[in-house]
Amino acid sequence: MNQQPKKSKIIENFPLEDKHFAHLLESYGAEVKRWPQEYQIAARQLLDSSETARQLQQAALALDNLLDTVQIPPPSPWLRQRILASVQRTTTATQDIWQRFLQWIIGTTxxxxxxxxxxxxxxxxxxxxxxxxxxxxxxxxxxxxxxxxxxxxxxxxxxxxxxxxxxx
Amino acid sequence: MSELSDDTLMSLIQQQDERAFAKLIDRHLTILHAFARRMLGNTNDAEDVVQETFLRVWNHANRWKPGAAKLSTWLHQIVHNLCIDLRRRHRGKTVDIDLEEIQELVSTTVTPEDCLQQEHISREVEKALQELPERQRSAIILCYYQGLSNLQAAAVLNVSVAALESLMARGRRTLKQKLQTIHTGATYEPAT
Known part of the structure; x- marks a missing residue:
C-alpha cells in the first residue's frame, strides 16, 4: 500500500495572493469548502475583499455547474447480494477441499x-x-x-x- | 456493529467475520460504485469492478495495516487500479456511456425541452470527462466528485499534492475548452 504524502502544515490565517488563489481555483473549483482546509479562511477573506477574486470564482463556478450535471444512479440492489454470494462461494470452495480430504481420510464405514x-x-x-x-x-x-x-x-x-x- | 470504525471492521474481517464484511459493504458500496461508474462511464463494468474490489478486500484483508492510511483511500486505490486495468484492456473501443440512465436522471426536469437540453449537457460533460487523459480524469473524479482530500487523492494516484493540483488544473482547463459552447451558455438545438 502506498504511504500517504507528507501532510502540509495547516496555516489558518495568512493572506492569499491573487496568483495562488487563481491556481487553487483552477485545481479545486469554485467552492471554497472543497479546498484544502489550510487555505479556506484565507480564501474567504480574499473573496470578501477583492472584486477580481470574486470574478475569478464566478468563472470557475460555470465549469463546476457543468460538472454537477453528471449524476450517477445508485448501484443496483442486487450488487450487495452478488458480492456477499461471491465471498461465500470462495470461502465454501476453500473449506470444501479440506473437508473432503479429511472426510476421505477418516472414512464413513x-x-x-x-x-x-x-x-x-x-x-x-x-x-x-x-x-x-x-x-x-x-x-x-x-x-x-x-x-x-x-x-x-x-x-x-x-x-x-x-x-x-x-x-x- | 454500525458504530464500529473501519479499522475495527477490518480486524474482524481478518478473522473472516461475514457480518463485519456486510457492514463494510453497506458503508462503502455507494461511494465506490459512483467512483467506478465515473471512471468507466458504464454501470455493468462499474459493478464488476466494485464486486472484485470487495472480493479482494475479503481475500487479502490481512494486508490491511491499521493506521498506515485511511480505509477509504485503500479502497479507492483498489477500484482505481481495477478501472485503469479494465480501460487499458478495452482501449480502442468507444466509451460506452449509459444514455438511458442519463435520461432517467434528468427526467425530473419540468418541460421536455429542458429535459432534452439537460440530457445533452450531461452527456457532453460525461463524454468530455471520459476523453481526458487518464490521470487528469482520475484526479478530478477523486477530488471533485468523491470528495477525497488532496492528501488522500495524491496517495491513490501515488503522486505529490503539487502534482495532483497540476493534474486537476490541466484537466479543468481541457474540460473548459471542450465544453466551450455549453460553457458560454449556447443552447442545444436538436437535429430535426
Missing amino acids: PLEHLWRPAVTFLLPLVLGIMIGFYSTQSIYGETQISSVTVELAQEVSLLGLTSSDFLE
Whole structure:
C-alpha cells in the first residue's frame, strides 16, 4: 500500500495572493469548502475583499455547474447480494477441499475408519522406501554398467587390434 | 456493529467475520460504485469492478495495516487500479456511456425541452470527462466528485499534492475548452 504524502502544515490565517488563489481555483473549483482546509479562511477573506477574486470564482463556478450535471444512479440492489454470494462461494470452495480430504481420510464405514488412515500414513513411508530402493539400485546399476562397459571396450579394442592387424 | 470504525471492521474481517464484511459493504458500496461508474462511464463494468474490489478486500484483508492510511483511500486505490486495468484492456473501443440512465436522471426536469437540453449537457460533460487523459480524469473524479482530500487523492494516484493540483488544473482547463459552447451558455438545438 502506498504511504500517504507528507501532510502540509495547516496555516489558518495568512493572506492569499491573487496568483495562488487563481491556481487553487483552477485545481479545486469554485467552492471554497472543497479546498484544502489550510487555505479556506484565507480564501474567504480574499473573496470578501477583492472584486477580481470574486470574478475569478464566478468563472470557475460555470465549469463546476457543468460538472454537477453528471449524476450517477445508485448501484443496483442486487450488487450487495452478488458480492456477499461471491465471498461465500470462495470461502465454501476453500473449506470444501479440506473437508473432503479429511472426510476421505477418516472414512464413513468401520472398515474405512481402519484402512484409510493406515493407507494415509503408510503411503508416504512406502513411497520413501521405494524411492530409496530404486535410487540405490540405480547407483549400483550404474557401477555394474560401467564395469560391463570397460569389459566391452576391452573386447572391442582387442577386436580392433586384430582387425587392424588383419588389414595390415 | 454500525458504530464500529473501519479499522475495527477490518480486524474482524481478518478473522473472516461475514457480518463485519456486510457492514463494510453497506458503508462503502455507494461511494465506490459512483467512483467506478465515473471512471468507466458504464454501470455493468462499474459493478464488476466494485464486486472484485470487495472480493479482494475479503481475500487479502490481512494486508490491511491499521493506521498506515485511511480505509477509504485503500479502497479507492483498489477500484482505481481495477478501472485503469479494465480501460487499458478495452482501449480502442468507444466509451460506452449509459444514455438511458442519463435520461432517467434528468427526467425530473419540468418541460421536455429542458429535459432534452439537460440530457445533452450531461452527456457532453460525461463524454468530455471520459476523453481526458487518464490521470487528469482520475484526479478530478477523486477530488471533485468523491470528495477525497488532496492528501488522500495524491496517495491513490501515488503522486505529490503539487502534482495532483497540476493534474486537476490541466484537466479543468481541457474540460473548459471542450465544453466551450455549453460553457458560454449556447443552447442545444436538436437535429430535426
